[in-house]
Amino acid sequence: MRLSRQRRMVLDLLWAEKSHLSARDIFEKLNDLGRNIGHTSVYQNLEALQSAGVIECLDRANGRLYGYRSDPHSHITCLESGAIEDLDVELPPDLLRQIEERTGFRIESYTLNLTGRRCRRPLEKQP
Missing domain, CATH: 3.30.1490.190 (Ferric-uptake regulator, C-terminal dimerisarion domain)
Structure with missing residues (x-):
């Protein structure tokens, strides 16, 4: 997997936050930090990172949450x-x-x- 600038931004945020965030939370936090990234790019990069086993995805009743860990826990x-x-x-x-x-x-x-x-x-x- 190629680690693009956008994927790096998403990973850095998840590692810094050490919590479980929705794609919308990630989009808003990155843009609040001055990182210009679109909704679609956030969703695509989260999907790629999760598919590659780099991050976790939790399906909850109110939507998906993404976390920085990929190990069993x-x-x-x-x-x-x-x-x-x-x-x-x-x-x-x-x-x-x-x-x-x-x-x-x-x-x-x-x-x-x-x-x-x-x-x-x-x-x-x-x-």
Whole structure:
């Protein structure tokens, strides 16, 4: 894949924001930053980057959101604000084996989509 100037602008914005944005958000943010890019160019470049596996695309009821990560990971969505956070979680091997036994599938990778309401600050990781 050729990394055009427009693709580079889209990638730089997604990496800087580290959040999940709609194509419209990306278009507006780039133009607010003085980058002249059209709606069509944003959509075409997002599609190309997503098809090449460089970025992720989340299909939501209110449209598609694009994120800077392409590696396997999970998400947690706030039911109040709609904010989506990336979540790296590893399921216990016993649970994976149990799912395999119940379904007859050999699990090669997985992602979780969790929803909830933020009720407190995340726990600090213990050293």
